[in-house]
Amino acid sequence: MASQLRGNDLRQLGFPEGRAIGLALAQLQRKEHKRLPQTEQLALLKTILTNPTDYLTDLAWSHTAAALLPAPSRHVALVPRKEYATFGAEHIEQGAIHQMETAMKLPVTVAGALMPDAHHGYGLPIGGVLATDNAVIPYAVGVDIGCRMALSVFDLPAKYLGQRTQELRNLLLANTRFGGGRGWDRGQRLGHDVLERDEFATVPFLKNKHATAVEQIGTSGSGNHFVEFGLVEITDPTNDLGLPLGQYVGVLSHSGSRGLGASVANHYTGLARDVCKLPAEAQYLAWLGLDTEAGQEYWAAMTLAGDYASACHEQIHRRLAKALGEKPLAKVENHHNFAWKETLADGREVITHRKGATPAGAGVLGIIPGSMTAPGFIVRGRGVPASLASASHGAGRLLSRTRAKAELGEAEVRRHLADYGVELIGGGLDEAPMAYKDIHTVMASQRELVDVLGSFTPKIVRMDGA
Template sequence: MLATDNAVIPYAVGVDIGCRMALSVFALPPKFLSQRVQELQKLLLDNTRFGNRTGFDRGKKLGHEVLESDTFQAVPFLRNKQATAAEQIGTSGSGNHFVEFGVVDITDPTNEMGLAVGQYVGLLSHSGSRGLGASVANHYTKLAMENCQLPNEAKHLAWLGLDSELGQEYWAAMTLAGDFASACHHQIHHRLAKALGERPLAKVENHHNFAWKERMADGREVIVHRKGATPAGRGVLGIIPGSMTAPGFIVRGRGVAESLGSASHGAGRLMSRTRAKQELGEAQVRQYLRDHDVVLQGGGVDEAPMAYKDIHAVMQSQQELVDVLGSFTPKIVRMDGA
């Protein structure tokens, strides 16, 4: 993450603008997951869509106010993006994006979610702004590099001033992409909650790959870019995921100024995708998942749990940044792929 003065760096926001985690907690016991494995697998297959394939059939599409945003017409670059956004709303990307059922274990009675200490069924999703965000990122990163020419080794730091027309355009487009990413998660959780016949007791949502206007301790307003980091301001709730076989953590930020009020957005990769494909076999990964009692639909060896860092070590290294309120342990996972 980094902070700038009245300027935004599109590359420092990232390609998948507004990528986020969203958690719903249901008043169901953990044994529900082991008793309904096949049923829950079918719910995930029926109510999620991944990757670049078509979205939901016309009769199953859900509308959302974000699709009617004036920004689609106000920003010239976005005028032909509305149809694609309407096609992809409520869907998830490929790569490390997922929707999964698991066990929520609340350990802190002061969790601010109104949940008693104990275990629940949870639904966790990770995805971003799909084709809309990617097109915005690529377009304005190119324009920033053309309008703010830096040495080659620093070209990705090219910025757009927020007092410029291009800067204002990007900020509006970035904000819309973030709102679109949030709308996708809301639809995913709405569909699955309805299919379960349950209303969530609590929800938590936090995002990364975004820029925020915030004030420093000395009162200066800055633009905080969090690419691969998530807000951890004082009292801010979030989820920091591990891997398919490791818990994620529900956290409350401490607002540490030295970290710009931020924390990691996940465990992070131990192996590159290429290395994982070279060193890990599908049979090995499937056995590893079985050993950890995890059912996976889709996915590939590049997303194997062994390709990720130890989340416990990651959380230990940022214990000054967040308080842990509970955990989420994946059990039934849906990702892109057959």
């Protein structure tokens, strides 16, 4: 076992007198660090001391890193934490809860809620819902602005999926594009009204984003983005889709605003951090007032990015419907990673941020996916005030991407997919079904938030990758 470091060891390393030393020594007593040789402990501490900003989002070292940074010159103080509702608390990691607690201390925060699929993210946790007073927080919206689910239901029998597997696989390969920077070749592109929007000319930051938007429209990103054929089963006769009970073939897609949304998020987060100097642990929750020029610019750019994400899905589904030679009987679409101007039950007007959370107002339809080997659910919101009329946006991660890659094997994942009869094109270990929470457990934690109208079970899945 490594010998124990003391305060003088850290002072010799260059640690300043103060809280950082005590926090670092306490962290070194945790079992994952205590077993490290002293030379490795010192090397780690030196790295944190040299680049503390790199560790502000690290679950283990964020408090130490924050204590190493100088207090901002225009400090915005946090306030006592406001109460918020948590759904499925027993299934939510402490990192996400810590982030939500921090968000509830912002002076602009009015109300909040944490969904059962919540996990750690930048700023607001993924699965966090935050209502603010006349302020928008770019990182409480998220990087992939307007990321959404879209489902098309076709009048094709369930057996079609098994009989035409290879044909459907080829349709996905021919009619979808995935990955960072990927777009359609010039002769393959489809036009869309969103590309003619004035914001590309009137919002200064967007003036050089139009060409990329034209190239990438109708494509999907990497990570957990997908397009898949699967089995739709309608189980509620009052489903609001006009569909009889029974089974159908469906196309389900999940992706967002591509490079456009990511560039908007990062640019305006930088602006927000410049004008809103929060304590280090809350710095990614910096906001822009909607009564400022920057706030209005971000709102316009965010709205455009959300509409662009919807246009991407519209083109994906249009291409696949044409390839199938079918018109959809019904469509359902919902988005997350967005901010809405809403009125709370008590009449207060707020900006509601849903970062990885599904709008679930009374009568609002949506899709909550599971994983490649677990069903997703078509739902109708119940408008519960405690959840800020929200629900989960999926099952939520059980393993981080790093842990999934380290702990899961390619052969193991392929066997798992084969056991469930799922054909996968692309994808990686970080998106393996085992990296996600049990969707049934998540749904059980939000029975009061949504009614289930039907399900979608994936069968042929396309993701980024070879």
